[in-house]
Amino acid sequence: MPPRVLILRAPGSNCDEETAFAFERAGARAERVHLNRWLESPQLAADYQILCLPGGFSYGDDLGSGRIFANQFRHHLAESLAAFRDAGKLILGICNGFQILIKSGLLDSDDAAGAGATLTWNASGRFIDRWVHLQVAGDRCVFFKNIDRMHLPIAHAEGQFIGRDEPTLDRLDQNGQLVLRYTPPSAACGLAPPPFNPNGAARNVAGMCDATGRVLGLMPHPERFIDRTHHPQWTRLPPFDEGDGLRLFRNAVQYFA
């Protein structure tokens, strides 16, 4: 039985279709469901093995990226989400999904003093669409099993990961939660414009997971590198079968094999 994926969309979600496509390509069964349906019936998620929050601008990101969506989680679905995670299931937040996860406290970055980390405006102050090189740090996160490096696009305005203070970052780092880092290109791949860290993120963090390693949020878009022709230099590269992003979705599916 392939795992069932709940692609949770809300007003302003916009990467739901291609994310569903990527999960299907990886062998899962993906369904796009409006958040309002889950709010109506909190039991809804029980039928799924993977919850995915796709990219987009949920509720316009009008009060900060992901904030309003995160408050819906906090106010109405906290128990359902806790049950989902405690059942050993997977949660993936991509881009806006990462912003929602970090602001709803599902990434174990908060403590008694409040929020420990956030995603804020890029250092440039502007939206950026470009490809970045990524290094997987540690083996805490199930989504990155057997993955060392990835090359993926980012497309965000509020993707700069910052911590409340250095001790908080140290704690998350030591827990092995800061699992995905922007990294310089390796000699083998093409040129990339400096700096390799596109948004000024603290400790080059591009993605982080919770304490269990089963909840992951990342700014880059794995669903945008499934096909060979997604790669920005595909017309100059020798043919290859599939994109780096697909491996992440396969790991999620394989986790339930």
Next chain:
Amino acid sequence: MLWEIDLHGREGLPDRESQNVSADIAALGLAENVTVAAASGFLVQGAELTRDRVERLAKELFADTVTETAVVAQVGDPVLTTPPSASDCSLKRPVQTGARADRDPQLVQILLKPGVMDPVAQSAEAAIRDFGWNVDAVRTLRKYWLADATDTEVCAIGQELLANDAIEQVILGALPFDRLQSGGQYRFELRTVPIRDLDDAGLMRLSKEGQLYLQLEEMRTIQRFFASAACGLAPPGRDPTDVELETIAQTWSEHCSHKTLAGRIAYRDERGERQFENMLKETIFAATEQLRKQWGDDDWCVSVFKDNAGIVRFDDHFNIAFKVETHNHPSALEPYGGANTGLGGVIRDTIGTGLGAKPICNTDVFCFAPPDTPHDLLPEGVVHPKLVMRGVVEGVRDYGNRMGIPTVNGAVFFDPRYLGNPLVYCGNVGLIPRDKSFKEPQAGDLIVAVGGRTGRDGIHGATFSSAELTHESESLSGGAVQIGNAIEEKKVLDVILAARDRGLFTAITDCGAGGFSSAVGEMGEKIGAEVHLDRAPVKYAGLSYTEIWISEAQERMVLSVPDDKWPELEQLCASEGVEATAIGRFEPTGRLVLKYMGETVGDLPMSFLHEGRPPVVRRATFTPRKKGTGVFYDSRASTESTPPVAKDSRPLFLHDYTPDLLAILSSLNVASKESIIRQYDHEVQGGSVIKPLVGVASDGPSDAAVVRPVLSSRRGIVISNGMNPRYGDHDPYHMAASAIDEAVRNCVAVGADPARIAILDNFCWGDCERPETLGALVRAALACHDLSLALETPFISGKDSLNNEFSYIPLPRREGQGEGLSSAEKRTIAIPPSLLISALGQIADVNRCVTMDLKAAGNLLYLVGETKNELGGSHFALINNLDGGQVPTVDPPRAKATFAAVHRALQSGLVAACHDLSEGGLAASIAEMAFAGGFGADLNLDGVPVPAACGLAPAVKLFSESNTRFLCEIAPEHAADFESKFASIPIAQIGAVRDSAQLTIKSNNRALISANINALKESWQHPLRF
């Protein structure tokens, strides 16, 4: 109780907003050495909101506690006027009470004017209610503390940089109110407009003061209609109601009816006279019609020139819709909002095409005055071009990105004549199932409004966009500015597509210019309609029935819904939080009946609305090389001499052309637009194949974009554009022909099949009541006809925007000086004739796509197509201040054969890289290919194909912008095969790719250009890097 929540940046973090404002103050020359601290805030009003609750909202909703600290207080509390604690110490001098020193810190607060759409405030209201508390109203504000600025400087900074008077108000010091008002009460009163007794002067006064912008003959026609029994109401003869007059004005506006170009035109040029009964129909439409007839069963056009967008066939399941619109006048007044809703509007066009298309990519083309225009040269009422550019770029960005539609192609042009009248073209491509490509509203269907609520925004947009801009436009037409809410439109899109697939409606259109009036008027044209205006949901109380009818509030669609489908549609919309309201019914009466609270406020026959307008009759003349009249109009020498005549004393035939190449690469039209491109998400929806920037470092200029709209398929669409306003100064015919050639060759260069390219026309022109201005347009349309037929490239949709002129009185700004000036002192800047051609191509298998970056040392470089002595209007002429010369022309039969041959070569997999030759000619093209690929190249001009028995000067071979040329990179083993594809077309191997960083171009064994590719790249990248 009115609370304010201010958000201050946390100490120790960079304060970007303050730094940006400081930099802008300096860059615009508004003041020197001013210190700035910025903050944002929310005003929140509600009886249930206690201090504890507001503090919780500040912490859990408004502030990001990692990066911000919140200040919570009631309005009036002095803590709200205190600069953020993290700000510069010069701001912390005590604010004096009473006798203020001139340079003491001052607080400037910016609020949206009442009634202006504030999506963030709307979201905040909903989010507060989600805490379980009631809230009356929320408003957003921005705050700036300025130190070391004089009072005059503070005012200038507030009015010219921080706020836009069209939508925002500037408050110096503390807020002067302690509660938020939300709209007054409206007392219904039927208003009629006495028109029957007016003389001609009175009619024209009514037209102007009522912002109807109708012409005398049209006003007379209206007068006659209401004086006769034809108006239908007893007794025969009456005065129109205000809403009737508005409906007619809006339906007959240039914007909605395109009456000039679809009207009668007597055209005269050097070849004689020609009479048009309907100019567009007899030129551009006629060409498409003839092609479709020619193709017979192979006709791949589906719906042309009738729906909101043109539709062509894509594959067995889907068609593709394409539309490009302009939003020039709103963008001149309020660049962000104008451009934002420009894109939002064209997206609604595709959503409202057929039974609803899914938007799959955007294009945008902007025309600005140079961003370094000195501030003190700006006429009154003109927003600085740098701020226009920023606002437009950000406005389009924020709508496209939020909608989740990739922006994949575009261009930016600069010319001083766009100063008071920038151009903003926004395009959208949609994917639509083949069986959903047509609509037909049925008599008896409900008229259902879906989406945003109706407010006072955008009143008079349709008629205003048909008028000339003046320095007073900002105050007169502020209501014409709309503010978009992309998320509302995304929600509407989500439910429309679901409803389409369930078959819940019979027709759909968008509320664009003219609002409900235009949408219902169009849909009900063949049936009749009755609308109850009081049923339309409004944003706030106080709107009159007329305002509801003509409001151009954004994000609204009108659907025609059978009674038995209405409950399901209503439920679907509710389930995703989208408002849907039945506001009337398509009644088979042939009349448009408007009611408010049961009373009839308007009743007009549809036939008068749609067929009653008297035809516009215009004269159009074209004289070759006619000089222009605008103040910035560059007078062109009337000499036929080629090459161009140098205005300066510099010798034309230099030995080293490297500086010319560097200057061309640095000219604003050619220079890299990466800083803009990267702000647009060009990969969302997961179908990106060829991105706008390509090459080894992803920073070379791609000729066109390729997208796979169906993720499980290899079939792609190709998007490109062609435009060159500079050629229009020489001859609009050749400008139009060149734009078409450029759009098509860009498409072909990445792999599109030239037999499946559809194009759109967008004419932006000056005042076409001047025969020579209209003559230039007709001449361009004639070229569109000729080229479309010859290339078998159909036009499928188009749009025109006339009256793109800006008038002002050139005096220093002193109060009271505006009065009493004679009209002779009025100056007018007309834009150059600006025809944008947008191309929609197709490629069967995207794996065959080719990019423009050089791929491997040792490969050979072939020039395809003939180079002619065509430096007129070129960038070589521009940077050297040269005049005259022959503008590039097109040889249509040869162009068609060349496109077909290039396509065969690309399809056969023989081509490693392919780039078209355009601005800057051969030299610019090879430079771009070289630095994009990270390889050098050697070129020898001696073999460049030229017309028979014609020796060309080296400068011409380097920089001529002759059309239909490509530079192709071919591996040596494919050379023979490649050459065999071009039997009858001039090509030559003129060089090779080198494993170095040097580009060398020689002629007669003499180096004409020698440059390091990194230096070339830097000269191309630096001008618009920001």
